[in-house]
Amino acid sequence: MDITTVADDLIVAHDGLVVHRLEHLEPGTVHEVGGVPVRTLVRPDGELLCRLATVNDVHFGEVEAGRIDDDPLGPIQRAEPGEEPYPETMNRGAVAEIADIDPLAVFVKGDLSQDGRPAEWAAFEACYRGAFDDRLHVVRGNHDAYHGQHAYAGDRWVQLPGVAVALMDTVIPERSTGMLTAEQLDWLDAHAAVADTPVLVMGHHQQWIGSGASRSDTYFGLHPDPSDALAEVIERRRSIVAYTAGHTHRHRRRMLDSGVPTIEIGCVKDFPGTWAEYRVYEDGLMQIVHRVSSIEALRWSERCRHLYADFGVDYETYALGRLEDRCFTIERRS
Numbered sequence: 001m002d003i004t005t006v007a008d009d010l011i012v013a014h015d016g017l018v019v020h021r022l023e024h025l026e027p028g029t030v031h032e033v034g035g036v037p038v039r040t041l042v043r044p045d046g047e048l049l050c051r052l053a054t055v056n057d058v059h060f061g062e063v064e065a066g067r068i069d070d071d072p073l074g075p076i077q078r079a080e081p082g083e084e085p086y087p088e089t090m091n092r093g094a095v096a097e098i099a100d101i102d103p104l105a106v107f108v109k110g111d112l113s114q115d116g117r118p119a120e121w122a123a124f125e126a127c128y129r130g131a132f133d134d135r136l137h138v139v140r141g142n143h144d145a146y147h148g149q150h151a152y153a154g155d156r157w158v159q160l161p162g163v164a165v166a167l168m169d170t171v172i173p174e175r176s177t178g179m180l181t182a183e184q185l186d187w188l189d190a191h192a193a194v195a196d197t198p199v200l201v202m203g204h205h206q207q208w209i210g211s212g213a214s215r216s217d218t219y220f221g222l223h224p225d226p227s228d229a230l231a232e233v234i235e236r237r238r239s240i241v242a243y244t245a246g247h248t249h250r251h252r253r254r255m256l257d258s259g260v261p262t263i264e265i266g267c268v269k270d271f272p273g274t275w276a277e278y279r280v281y282e283d284g285l286m287q288i289v290h291r292v293s294s295i296e297a298l299r300w301s302e303r304c305r306h307l308y309a310d311f312g313v314d315y316e317t318y319a320l321g322r323l324e325d326r327c328f329t330i331e332r333r334s
Contacts, residue, residue, distance in 0.1 A: 001034040002320060004272065004291045006327040007279075008043040014272075014291060017298045041329055046282025049162030053098045055275045056109035056204065056246025057267035059143065060087045060127075061120035065270045066307035073310035077270070077303050086300050088123070090268050093297035094275045095131045097290060101277060104160050106132045107167055109246045109265070110141020110204030116149045137167055141204040141247065145173040155184060157191050162280040163198050166191060170203040170222060170245075177219065178205025178247070180226040185233055192237035198285065198332055199240045200278070206245040207231070207262045209254055221247060234260050238333040241285065244276075251289060251321030253328065261330065265289065270304035272320050273297055289326035 001020075005012035008027040013020040013034060022031055027043040063085065065077045079086050098106060108128065113120035121144075129136055140152035156167040166188055170178035180203075192199050208219050208227035215224045222230070234240045235258040244263040251274070252264040266274045266289075273292040278285055292301070305316040320326075 001036075002272070003033060003036065003038055003323055004320075004326075005288060006038060006041060006323060007288045008041045008286065010288075011038050011040065012291070012293075014293070014298070016302060017295060019293050019298075041286055041327060044281035044284030044286065044329060044331075049280045049282060050104045050160050051101050051280070052105045052107065052160060052163070052165070052278045053101065053103045053275060054107045054109060054202065054244070054265060054278070055091075055094055055098075055268050056265055057111040057141070057249055057269060058087060058091050058094075058108070058124065059111055059114050059267070059269045060091070060123040061114035061117060062087055062269060065304055068308075068311070075306060075309060077307065079300075087269050088127070089294075089296050089300055090270075090273050090292055091124075091127050093273075093292040093294040094268050095127055096294070097292060098275060099131055103277070104135065105158060105165070106136050107158075107165060107202055108136070108138040109167075109202050109244075110139055110171070111143040111246065111267075112138065112141070112152065113144050116144045116147055116151070121151060137165070139167050139169050139202075139204065140171050142171055142176045142178070145171045148173045155187060159197075160280070162282065163200060163278075163285065164191070164195050166199060166201045168201060168203040170205040177217065178203070178222040180222065180230060182229075185226070185229050188230075189233050189237060192233065192239045195237075195239040197239070198280075199237070200285075201230075201234075201240060201243045203243070203245050205247050206252075206264045207243055209256060209262060221245075231256050231258070234258055241330050241333060244287075250319050251326045253325040260333070261328075263287070266319050266321070268292065270307065270319075271301045271316060273301035274326075284332055285330040287326070287328055287330060
């Protein structure tokens with residue numbers, strides 16, 4: 001059994017295709033789930049000002065999960081004959097769950113498509129724009145620009161009640177690694193300098209922070225120099241409370257020297273198949289990761305627990321991460 005979600009009022013566990021939900025709980029209280037004690041999150045003080053949601057790595061157009069280039073190793077999972085494409089299954093489930101919380105905004109942090117084909121973007125738009133219309137805010141990922149495409153390029157500043165979101169384009173066209181230019185960082189710095197609410201910075205590529213990876217522009221994320229420059233802006237502008245990304249298909253939270261978290265959210269398209277909710281209170285925020293739990297989505301994502309096993313990868317541990325990497329509070333900086 002996986003304890004997948006903890007909020008201030010909710011605990012969700014998954015045991016294969018069986019979902020256990022404990023609802024209407026009190027904040028900061030302990031409950032036993034499958035013999036495991038689980039504590040709900042402590043709710044930040046003040047009024048709930050808004051909810052927002054994020055997804056990333058939705059990959060419309062993908063037909064093989066676990067494929068690495070032309071390598072035959074895997075295991076590689078595919079939709080069975082008669083099944084709909086699995087990105088459709090997973091994203092339709094995510095959209096339905098996100099709609100249930102009625103967010104003021106939905107942010108998509110890249111890799112909308114597998115290869116940036118018009119039909120793939122059209123499928124993405126039909127699924128997400130059709131549901132959220134002008135509440136939807138989108139930036140590209142590396143899969144959307146491998147052939148030099150420019151759709152969904154550029155940075156966006158979105159002001160919501162109690163929080164501002166800086167949605168930043170980290171893509172280097174035709175490459176898998178990421179970049180933030182000096183002009184982009186100046187743009188963020190200027191906006192954050194005058195922000196009168198907490199600021200969430202979002203992008204596709206995860207930040208390099210100098211631990212567990214060599215300092216090289218081959219790093220599979222934001223290059224080290226712009227990663228350091230982003231950390232310097234975060235250190236200087238105390239309105240910024242987190243950087244959150246996708247790209248790695250995993251859940252992970254690391255802390256910058258400033259005490260600000262740099263976060264990775266797993267993909268929608270395979271195991272565990274997730275999206276993230278942010279609840280914004282007067283005195284802080286909560287990140288709550290949800291596993292897409294329609295029966296069709298669970299049937300598919302359970303088949304993907306052991307992707308890359310032929311390469312010696314423990315994908316289910318890597319992708320799911322720790323509960324405290326998925327669900328936690330984010331404090332305002334004084």
